[in-house]
Ligand SMILES: Nc1ccn([C@@H]2O[C@H](COP(=O)(O)OP(=O)(O)OP(=O)(O)O)[C@@H](O)[C@H]2O)c(=O)n1
């Protein structure tokens with residue numbers, strides 16, 4: 360029988376095993392610095408800032424888990440947060456699956472958060488956790504789009520692409536992380552949905568099982584560092600926070 364006095368336990372899997380090809384050549388993306396501190400450290404701190412989070416599993420580049428573990432120990436977290444590092448896989452989906460396998464028993468809420476979204480505010484993290492606790496099996500933070508979106512017929516490079524439609528923008532959302540789940544739902548989604556079926560996020564895997572997914576408001580500062588210009592923006596946001604909020 361479950362113990363009603365046991366505190367709800369929230370864990371986070373942070374996939375950080377990507378190369379960051381779109382950012383250009385160099386160190387794996389999660390280890391590149393923002394304001395002198397590795398992006399991954401910012402992402403870990405952003406998750407540990409939530410008082411609900413008790414466990415963090417960092418999924419490191421497969422050939423660099425020991426180095427990442429050593430690095431993260433140079434940036435201690437509050438005592439309430441346990442941190443483990445595991446080697447990742449060839450794709451984001453595989454890395455998340457490896458991270459889920461390292462979660463302890465008895466977790467009630469699991470978040471998946473990209474290391475590449477280092478500046479997500481804690482209020483967004485807490486809003487996702489609250490929605491899962493309130494009974495949603497899958498929750499994504501998201502924002503309305505600023506640009507009009509066109510659907511095209513892809514062509515070989517250099518050939519103009521014919522437009523085949525313009526989706527109604529007010530119905531679209533740009534999805535961020537952390538995405539939050541009931542742990543059984545996320546495990547089942549990762550165990551069931553085959554790699555390459557087109558899901559680029561974890562909620563997409565849950566959708567394929569017919570699990571209802573809900574959206575909560577995302578945040579502009581939860582943007583993903585993907586291309587070089589994103590690094591410029593991230594440095595500016597970080598500098599503003601350090602100047603005004605005492606952020607480290
Ligand atoms: N094999 C992989 C690929 C990606 N990721 C992680 O998934 C997150 C989101 O992916 P993205 O920003 O696309 O990162 P990369 O795959 O590194 O980027 P790129 O496609 O430009 O190489 C990142 O934190 C990245 O480290 C991962 O853990 N394992």
Ligand SMILES: C[C@](O)(CO)[C@H](O)COP(=O)(O)O
Pocket residue numbers: 451473533534535536559560561583585
């Ligand atoms: C999970 C994600 O960050 C949600 O926007 C995104 O789908 C990751 O996609 P990418 O292809 O790894 O950039």
